Amino acid sequence: MNGSPFTLLERNSVSVVMLKVMAALIPAIIAHAWFFGPGIWVSLLVCSVFAIGLETLMLLMRGRPLGPFLKDGSVLVTAWLLALSLPTLAPWWLYAVGMIFSVVVAKHLYGGLGQNLFNPAMVGYAALIVSFPMYMTQWPGPIGVAVQSINLGEAFDLVFAGQGSVSVDAFTSATALDTWKTQARLGKPVADILVMPAFGWAGGRGQELVSLMYLLGGLLLLGNRLITWHIPAAFLGGVAFTAWGLHLLDPGQHAGPLFHLLSGGVMLGAFFIATDPVTAASTPRGKLIYAGMAGLITVLIRNFGGYPDGVAFSILLMNVAAPFIDTYTQPRVFGHKTSDQAGGRKDTA
Amino acid sequence: MSQPRKLHNFPGGVHPAGHKAESNASPIRPMPLLPRYVVPLRQHIGTPARPLVQVGDRVLKGQMIGAAEGYVSTAVHAPTSGKVTAIEPRAVPHPSGLFDEAIVIEADGEDRSIGMQPLDWRTLDPSALRNRIREMGLAGLGGAVFPSYIKLNPGASRNGASPIHTLILNGAECEPWITCDDRLMRERATQMLEGARIMGHMLGARTVIVGVEDNKPEAIAALTKALSEAEADDIEIVTVPTCYPGGGGKQLAYTLTGVEVPTGGLSTDVGIQVFNVGTAFSLYQAVMHGEPLISRVVTVTGHVGTPGNFEARVGTPISDLLAAAGGSLEGASGEIIGGPMMGFDLMDLAAPVTKAVNCVLVKSPALFPPKPEALPCIRCGACARACPVELQPFEMYWFSRARDFGKAQGYNLFDCIECGCCSFVCPSHIPLVDYYRFAKSEIWEREREKQSSDQARTRHEFKTYRLEREKQEKADKFAKAAAETKAKASTAETGDDPEAAKKKAILEAALARAAKAKEEMTAAGLKPRNVENLPPRVEQEIAEIEARRGTAVADTEAEMPKVDQ
Ligand code: SF4
Ligand code: SF4
Numbered sequence: 001m002n003g004s005p006f007t008l009l010e011r012n013s014v015s016v017v018m019l020k021v022m023a024a025l026i027p028a029i030i031a032h033a034w035f036f037g038p039g040i041w042v043s044l045l046v047c048s049v050f051a052i053g054l055e056t057l058m059l060l061m062r063g064r065p066l067g068p069f070l071k072d073g074s075v076l077v078t079a080w081l082l083a084l085s086l087p088t089l090a091p092w093w094l095y096a097v098g099m100i101f102s103v104v105v106a107k108h109l110y111g112g113l114g115q116n117l118f119n120p121a122m123v124g125y126a127a128l129i130v131s132f133p134m135y136m137t138q139w140p141g142p143i144g145v146a147v148q149s150i151n152l153g154e155a156f157d158l159v160f161a162g163q164g165s166v167s168v169d170a171f172t173s174a175t176a177l178d179t180w181k182t183q184a185r186l187g188k189p190v191a192d193i194l195v196m197p198a199f200g201w202a203g204g205r206g207q208e209l210v211s212l213m214y215l216l217g218g219l220l221l222l223g224n225r226l227i228t229w230h231i232p233a234a235f236l237g238g239v240a241f242t243a244w245g246l247h248l249l250d251p252g253q254h255a256g257p258l259f260h261l262l263s264g265g266v267m268l269g270a271f272f273i274a275t276d277p278v279t280a281a282s283t284p285r286g287k288l289i290y291a292g293m294a295g296l297i298t299v300l301i302r303n304f305g306g307y308p309d310g311v312a313f314s315i316l317l318m319n320v321a322a323p324f325i326d327t328y329t330q331p332r333v334f335g336h337k338t339s340d341q342a343g344g345r346k347d348t349a
Numbered sequence: 350m351s352q353p354r355k356l357h358n359f360p361g362g363v364h365p366a367g368h369k370a371e372s373n374a375s376p377i378r379p380m381p382l383l384p385r386y387v388v389p390l391r392q393h394i395g396t397p398a399r400p401l402v403q404v405g406d407r408v409l410k411g412q413m414i415g416a417a418e419g420y421v422s423t424a425v426h427a428p429t430s431g432k433v434t435a436i437e438p439r440a441v442p443h444p445s446g447l448f449d450e451a452i453v454i455e456a457d458g459e460d461r462s463i464g465m466q467p468l469d470w471r472t473l474d475p476s477a478l479r480n481r482i483r484e485m486g487l488a489g490l491g492g493a494v495f496p497s498y499i500k501l502n503p504g505a506s507r508n509g510a511s512p513i514h515t516l517i518l519n520g521a522e523c524e525p526w527i528t529c530d531d532r533l534m535r536e537r538a539t540q541m542l543e544g545a546r547i548m549g550h551m552l553g554a555r556t557v558i559v560g561v562e563d564n565k566p567e568a569i570a571a572l573t574k575a576l577s578e579a580e581a582d583d584i585e586i587v588t589v590p591t592c593y594p595g596g597g598g599k600q601l602a603y604t605l606t607g608v609e610v611p612t613g614g615l616s617t618d619v620g621i622q623v624f625n626v627g628t629a630f631s632l633y634q635a636v637m638h639g640e641p642l643i644s645r646v647v648t649v650t651g652h653v654g655t656p657g658n659f660e661a662r663v664g665t666p667i668s669d670l671l672a673a674a675g676g677s678l679e680g681a682s683g684e685i686i687g688g689p690m691m692g693f694d695l696m697d698l699a700a701p702v703t704k705a706v707n708c709v710l711v712k713s714p715a716l717f718p719p720k721p722e723a724l725p726c727i728r729c730g731a732c733a734r735a736c737p738v739e740l741q742p743f744e745m746y747w748f749s750r751a752r753d754f755g756k757a758q759g760y761n762l763f764d765c766i767e768c769g770c771c772s773f774v775c776p777s778h779i780p781l782v783d784y785y786r787f788a789k790s791e792i793w794e795r796e797r798e799k800q801s802s803d804q805a806r807t808r809h810e811f812k813t814y815r816l817e818r819e820k821q822e823k824a825d826k827f828a829k830a831a832a833e834t835k836a837k838a839s840t841a842e843t844g845d846d847p848e849a850a851k852k853k854a855i856l857e858a859a860l861a862r863a864a865k866a867k868e869e870m871t872a873a874g875l876k877p878r879n880v881e882n883l884p885p886r887v888e889q890e891i892a893e894i895e896a897r898r899g900t901a902v903a904d905t906e907a908e909m910p911k912v913d914q
Contacts, residue, residue: 003444003783005769006689006717007365007525014724014776068722114725114777228730277729283741326744333761334360334738335599335612 018073024217035206039088051079081121218271230287238295386664395421428662446696465639491625511553521596524688534568538575544629652713732771749788
């Protein structure tokens with residue numbers, strides 16, 4: 001089979017799509033390095049190397065051609081997303097375990113590129129936070145908060161030698177989400193929480209600007225038509241709306257919408273993770289439902305669940321529902337009467 | 350003339366590189382007279398024409414050599430004067446590459462024509478006019494080649510008004526590379542508009558619109574000028590945005606009127622009829638000059654010496670056409686019939702130009718690089734955003750690939766117009782349309798199989814039923830006969846009359862022969878007549894007749910006197 005069309009959209013391929021996604025992440029990576037030190041470069045590098053190694057290994061084991069599949073770049077996007085979700089300065093094997101869950105379990109055991117049900121990066125993240133909650137708190141504090149600031153050499157040292165000449169505790173601090181959660185539980189007044197060093201003008205100190213850079217990157221993706229507005233808008237809307245509702249009910253226990261939007265992984269999730277086309281819902285209405293629900297669950301986990309951030313779990317949960325949502329939100333086909341489609345598409349066979 | 354008409358954007362669509370400049374600059378070039386033409390009998394959608402000539406016959410240019418056969422059919426004509434040298438299967442431009450019946454004409458070089466009579470379309474009875482159009486071989490020149498006379502029938506009119514309110518002339522020509530309609534509009538705008546008027550008159554359309562994509566400003570200018578010279582404003586010239594597949598009938602109708610043609614329906618269902626601009630020109634030629642459809646404009650472009658547009662007679666071998674365009678250049682890698690989005694590979698250069706051929710596009714590896722290897726679908730949705738029918742191409746692909754054709758159909762596979770937009774944009778380079786063509790053909794195949802197996806089953810069931818019944822009747826008859834014999838034996842003497850014995854023997858032999866013949870037939874599974882592939886209603890009728898006949902035979906046999914065991 002090799003019929004029409006005889007012509008394809010020039011310079012359009014999976015590799016190009018993936019490269020553009022990675023390019024859109026760069027502003028946030030720079031901001032992260034600026035506020036939290038060069039550790040992010042180390043974790044990006046380590047995750048990338050593991051990713052390519054594991055991908056090659058899996059392709060060889062599955063008897064797939066290496067060239068086209070390695071070139072597609074999808075595994076690097078996974079590596080970067082995981083690296084950006086994990087605390088930098090964690091020991092190297094933590095990244096390795098995360099990448100094994102992402103690449104081997106979530107991707108290749110499900111059949112490789114395009115076949116996975118769950119977002120690979122989020123599977124890696126979830127596996128780590130469930131298995132190694134301790135290490136998952138080793139976030140470097142923003143400049144001016146941590147006792148010491150770190151240089152690139154020290155970062156490498158920490159990641160590979162672990163507790164060598166320098167102690168990781170000197171560089172890490174609780175994130176804003178964590179802080180809010182513990183302090184609010186202790187009954188501390190909001191006004192007193194918000195002036196703690198973990199907080200900036202809106203979200204976590206430093207993180208708020210990183211979040212804005214994710215937003216910028218997301219707008220680049222939108223401008224390049226790599227994603228549609230539905231998922232980010234619905235996700236952010238879901239987060240804001242839920243946070244706002246809870247905040248109204250009890251401002252002491254629950255932070256406001258702006259704080260939620262600009263802390264933790266919400267912006268990264270809205271533009272780069274929930275939008276992963278393989279695992280998200282794909283119809284326009286489906287995307288709204290899918291991402292809106294994910295936003296809602298994110299805030300619920302943050303406020304009532306056992307984990308500081310809920311982005312990964314909410315997206316994984318909605319991944320399961322995506323095919324179902326798609327089935328019931330098929331768009332009306334051109335020339336079909338609206339009434340034909342009421343109640344969703346009939347499932348033949 | 351720019352328009353007050355409000356335009357509507359159809360969903361999806363893509364913007365492939367136009368490549369119109371290669372062939373739209375020079376005027377339409379007439380092809381020189383060739384020594385030989387090959388005129389296929391099947392050039393339109395529907396039944397092929399029935400040949401009217403025999404090998405050895407002399408024909409004149411414009412003479413009908415194949416007559417329309419059945420409802421959906423049109424005639425074909427001799428492209429020049431000469432002699433019929435063969436009527437046989439020849440290569441034709443068709444995706445299957447199969448040969449098809451064609452009339453081969455050796456030109457005598459004189460190009461003598463039959464007398465052509467213009468038609469008085471304003472006074473002629475509409476159905477007579479349509480018949481003449483059918484005899485002149487008019488069919489849609491946009492590629493679908495539907496017989497024009499059918500489309501020119503406004504159909505049953507309620508309350509006296511025509512059900513067709515809008516006639517659209519399709520000058521969108523949205524496929525890349527093709528420019529034949531563009532040139533035609535530039536050079537023959539006046540005639541084309543006159544053709545449109547005739548169409549409008551026949552259809553009783555109140556609005557006549559010519560839709561032209563905005564990448565053809567010269568054509569728009571020429572049409573506008575022709576309209577103002579005629580001092581008429583009965584036709585709207587409307588510029589539509591360039592977007593493939595904006596020239597699809599349903600897409601153009603939507604762009605111009607905002608009316609969606611219902612799925613599975615025709616635009617006429619919503620009062621709109623769409624004709625290609627080339628068809629309007631041919632209609633003008635047919636009506637005003639009595640000239641049957643024996644030539645059309647064909648774009649020859651791509652990797653050839655001098656790309657351009659040629660007025661080629663129907664039957665012109667494509668190899669000759671290519672030669673006229675300077676021949677394929679070094680490194681050519683094949684030819685596409687039609688445009689790059691929906692065209693197909695030409696299998697044989699000996700195939701002739703037919704009414705359906707609007708473009709011969711010569712490929713080269715530089716112009717059409719080999720497609721990169723396909724990667725798995727990443728569900729990016731680019732295909733769905735590009736689909737003008739708002740389908741979910743990746744779902745249809747998934748199920749077609751898994752051979753779950755029922756599910757693929759559930760995603761409205763049969764609404765797919767095979768425009769190729771989805772394949773065009775797919776970053777994984779998946780040949781999506783190929784999968785849909787495959788799935789559709791499989792579904793049709795299964796449908797056919799199912800039908801024939803249904804028929805076979807009914808046939809078998811009926812046969813068993815009949816055999817059973819015959820057996821039963823025979824048994825009854827024997828019982829009856831035995832009873833009668835017994836009764837007779839008891840009442841009267843059965844004298845050994847030699848005459849009676851002889852008669853009885855003859856009768857018995859005849860019966861045995863008949864029974865044997867019948868048995869042989871049933872054993873071979875034969876039926877007395879050709880009853881293959883009949884509609885179920887007819888099948889049932891036959892079954893009833895057979896049943897009646899069965900009883901009748903049994904009855905006569907029962908009346909036969911005294912057949913002893
Ligand atoms: S464009 Fe290709 S990769 Fe993207 S969803 Fe469609 S089929 Fe899949
Ligand atoms: S080929 Fe079919 S599925 Fe693909 S874009 Fe065209 S109509 Fe849609």
